[in-house]
Amino acid sequence: MTTKERGTTRKRLRDCPVCGSKSWPIAYGMMTSEAQEESPETVFAGCCITPEQRVYPRTGRVEFGVPKWQCQNAECSHEWW
Numbered sequence: 001m002t003t004k005e006r007g008t009t010r011k012r013l014r015d016c017p018v019c020g021s022k023s024w025p026i027a028y029g030m031m032t033s034e035a036q037e038e039s040p041e042t043v044f045a046g047c048c049i050t051p052e053q054r055v056y057p058r059t060g061r062v063e064f065g066v067p068k069w070q071c072q073n074a075e076c077s078h079e080w081w
């Protein structure tokens with residue numbers, strides 16, 4: 001008999017540093033649809049990891065990295081790491 005672990009999805013939402021809206025973590029890699037159902041508040045970006053270069057809005061510094069968070073405010077959609 002297999003016991004499926006439930007409740008392991010950690011709630012680790014953050015506030016967008018630009019607009020303060022709720023932001024979801026971005027998950028990379030292959031995820032089963034089952035895994036996605038268990039993590040409803042996650043952005044699934046698939047296998048395409050595309051590093052971004054941009055000026056961080058708050059500090060004005062140029063950054064280069066892979067977005068880890070995505071703002072869920074449709075008018076903002078800010079991604080950061």
Ligand SMILES: [Zn+2]
Binds near residue numbers: 016018076078
């Ligand atoms: Zn935002």
